[in-house]
Amino acid sequence: MATAHARSSGRRSRRRPDDVAGLGRTGAGTFLVPALALIGLFLIFPALWTIYLGMTDYRLTGLAAADPQFIGLENYRQVLADAEFWRSLRLTLIFVLGSGVLGQTLLGFCVAWSLRRLPRLAKGLIETLVLAAWVVPTSVGSFLWLALLDRHEGTLNWLLDTPGTAWLIEYPMASIIIFNIWVGTAFSMLLFSSALGAVPPSQLESSRMAGASTWQQLRDVVIPNIRGHILTNTLLITLWTFNTFTPYLLTAGGPNGASEILPVYIYRTAIPGGQLGVGAAISLLMLLINLVIALVYMRIGREKKT
Amino acid sequence: MATIATTTLVKEYPGGVRGVDGVDVTIADGEFFALLGPSGCGKTTLLRSIAGLEAITEGTLHIGEVDVTQAEPGERGVAMVFQDYALFPHMDVADNIAYPLKIKKVKKSERRAKAVDVADGLALDGLSLRRPGQLSGGQQQRVALARAVATEPEVLLLDEPLSNLDARLRLEARTFLKELQRDLGVTTVFVTHDQAEALALADRLAVMKAGRLQQVGTPQEVFGRPANTFVASFIGSSPMNLVTTTIADGAVPVGQGTVPLPEGLTQADGREVIWGARPEYLRWSAEEVPVGVPAEVSVTENLGASALVTAVSGQEKLQLVVPEEDAPGPGDAGWVVASARRSLLFDPETTERID
C-alpha cells in the first residue's frame, strides 16, 4: 500500500514542503488568502485611500464634495500650522502616557502581582471587577462614568461631599485618563498574570533564599523573564490608547478642546467640520507617529536582547 | 518488510548547518538498528530525514527498493515514536492509538476495536478511556509505541524513546522494546545517546559524530574493535584508555613502563601511535610483572561487583576495572598489565585504528 503511494509520488518532480504541516509556500499562501483579502479590502485599501484623500480638498458638502481637486501637500501645511493640532498632539501624548503606559500597564502589573498573594475569594472578586469594567460595552461604560461624575446627581460628589463639582469640565484630561485606566487595565492584568505564571518558581525561590526583597526579586528575576510580555503589552496598549475614540463619549473633546485628543480632533475636523481631506491628512500623520512609536519599541526590544 | 538504504544523504538546515553530512548506510530488513552519538551529532536529523519530516538536501533514500527521497511522510510506510511521545492531549488512549487508522478511513467501531487490541498487547489493558495526561511516563511511552505499531508499518523509527523514563523503568522498557521488535520483525531504527542502551538493544549500530558516520557494526565489533579514537572513547561505560606514545624496542612504552604490541601487529621503532585498551581488559598486579606499567593508585570508585581504579604512572593516568575483592586502595603501588589480544593502536594523525 504505502509502497505504491511512494512510487507514484517519487515520479513527481516537485520539491517536498519543508515545514511541520506539509503546507509549503503555496499551501501557506492558500491559508493566508481569505484573511489577507479581508484585511486588504477593509484595512489596507482605506489606509491607501486616506493617503490620496489627504492630498485633495474633499469636503462633506458643497462643490468640493462632488469634484474634489488634487492640492498636493496643502492640507499638511495647513494642519502643521494649526495650533489646535499641536495642542491635540500634546494632549494625546499626555493621555497615552498617563492612561496607557503608566496607568494601565503599571496598574495591570501591580494587580496581577498582588492577585498571586490574595486568598481565592478576594482574588476572584478583584479579577471579576477589573474584567467586568473591560467587557462592559464602551457605550455602557461611558454612561456609567457620566452618571458617576454627574455634576448634580453624581455618586462621586455625594461620596466626597463636593456638591456641584463638574469633574468633566474642571478636570477633563484627568477624567478621561482615569476612565481609560478603568476600561483597559484588564488586558494588562490578564497578560501579566499569564506572564508571571510562566516565571520559573525555582528562580524566585532561589532569589528568596538569597534574601532578596520583593523589589529585588522583581528586578532580578521577574522583569528579565517577562521582558517580551512587557514590550508587547506596552506596544499594544500604546497603539490602542493612541487611537481610542471612546473619550469622546465622556467629554466630546471639551470644554473648548481641553480634552481633544487626536482621534476626536480628526472626527471634529472631518465630520462636523466637513473637511474630509484635512481629516485624512491628520489620520496619515497619526499613522506615521504610531509607526515611529512602534519602531522605537522594537528597537528597545532588540537592544535589550543582545 | 523493508530495507532502508541511503546514499550520500545530506541535510542542510537554512543557515548552512549540516545536520547530516553525507551518510551512506544500509539497514537490513527486520533489523534492530541503533543510531548512537553525542548530543547534537545529527541522529535526530537523520531519523527525521528517513521519516520525511525533513526535506533531504542531497543524496537519496530508498525504503524497500523504492526511492522515497521526495515522498510525503505519510506515503513512506514509516511510523515514529517521538522523544516527547507527541500523544494528542485531547484524545483518549484508544483514539490516540486509532488515529492513524482514522486517517486511513477505517470505520470508527473497527478502529477502536483494533486500538484496544493493540493496547492489550502492550500491557495497557483498561486504560483505553484515559487521557495521556492521566498516564505515567512508562504508560505514555507504551501508548506511543502502540500508536506507531497499530498501522503495521514497514519501518519503525524511535527517537530516544527511553530517555524520559527513570532508570529502573528504562531497563524494563528496554527489554519490552526488544521483545516487541522481535515479535513484529519490523525494521527498526532507534536513536540514543546512551551507548549502553545501544549495545544492549541493537543488532547493529552506527556511531555518529558531526553529521557523519564513524563506524557501523555489531555491538561486539564496535565495542571490541572501534574504528577510531572517537568511537573508542564514546563506547563503553568508562572510556577506553588512550595514550600517545612512540614505539621503542618492539613494545609500547606507557608511563614509566611498557605494554606489549597488540596481537598481529608489527610496528617500526620510532613510529608515533596512540595505544588504547579498555579498563575492563587491564589487570592490576600487586607483584612485579615482566611487562607492565608501575603505577600508584589515586582513586578507587566502587561499581558494585567491581571497582574502577585510577592509577598514575609518570604523566599518564590509566583506568582499570578490578573485581571488588582485589581492589587496591588509594596510595597502593603496583603494576598495570595489558593483554596483547585486547589492546589496539590508532594513528595519531587520522585517529583511525591501525590494522
Place this chain on the structure above:
Amino acid sequence: MTATSAARSGGTTSSTTAARTARKFLTRILFVLAMVVVGFFFALPLAWLVTAPFSKVPTLTVSWPDWTLENFRVLTENPYALTSIGNSLILGFGTIAVVVTTGSLAAYALSRVRIPGRDGLLYGLLLLSSVVTGTAAMVPLFQLMVATGLINTQTGVVLALSGGVLPTVIFILKDFMDSIPKSYEESARLYGAKPHQILRHVVVPIARPGLAFVAVWALVQVWGNFLLPFILLRSPESQPAAVIMYTFYTESGQADLSLISAFSLVFSIPVILLYFLVNRRYGFRFHGGIKS
C-alpha cells in the same frame, strides 16, 4: 505600640525581630488597603449598573434598589431596544465566525511556514489595524461600502469589523500556536494526514483555549463598537445596541433613565456571561508575542 515597647525593653536581637514583625504587619495592612482601594475603584462605576435598573425611579446617584422589574417592562415596549440586541448578536457572531475561521488558517500558516517578511507583515498589519479602524478610515470605508452596495447591510459591517480585528486575532493566535509542540502535527503527518486534517484533528482542538479567547475578545470589540455601525447602517431597525444606546441618551432632551439603566444591563449581560464562561473554562495564556 507593642512593637515599640518591645523594642525598648528587649535586647538588640529581640528588638530587630519585633521591628521586622511590625514592618511585616504594616506592609500587610498597606497591601490590603491598596487592594480595597483598587477593588473600590473598579466597583464604583459598576454599582449603578446593578442597582439603577431595579429602582422604581432610577436617578444618576447609586442608591439601594427597590427590586422592581418595571424598568425592564418599559424596555420591552421600546420598538428598537430588543431588536438592537438581536442586531448586535448578528454582528457579533457573524464577526466571530469570519474572524476565527480566516484568522486561525492564517495564524497557522504564519506560525508554521517560514514566509519571507512574516514578522514585518504581522507588525505592519497590527499597526494599521489600531489606526485605521478608528476615525481615520471612516470616509474611505463609507465610500467603499457605497461602491460595493454593502452600505446599510449587516454583511458590510461584519466584513469591515472583521478586517479591523483580524490582525490582532492573527497576532494572538499565532503566539498561541507557536507554543504548541510541533511533534503533534509531525506525528499526524507521518500517518498521512493532509494539512487540513492536521488542522481539524490536532491543531484546532489543542488551540481551543486560544480560539475561545480570541472569539470572546472579538465579540467584546464588536459588541461595544459604535463608530462603524453608526456610519454604515442608516436605518434604526438594523442598528446594533451600541448605536441605539447612544441615541437613548442624546436624542430625547431629558435622558430616560428607566430605559437606559435596564437597557445597559441587558446589553452588558451577554458579553459578561460569555467572557466569564470562557475565562473560567480556559483561562488566558500569552507567550510573549514579540520574539523574532
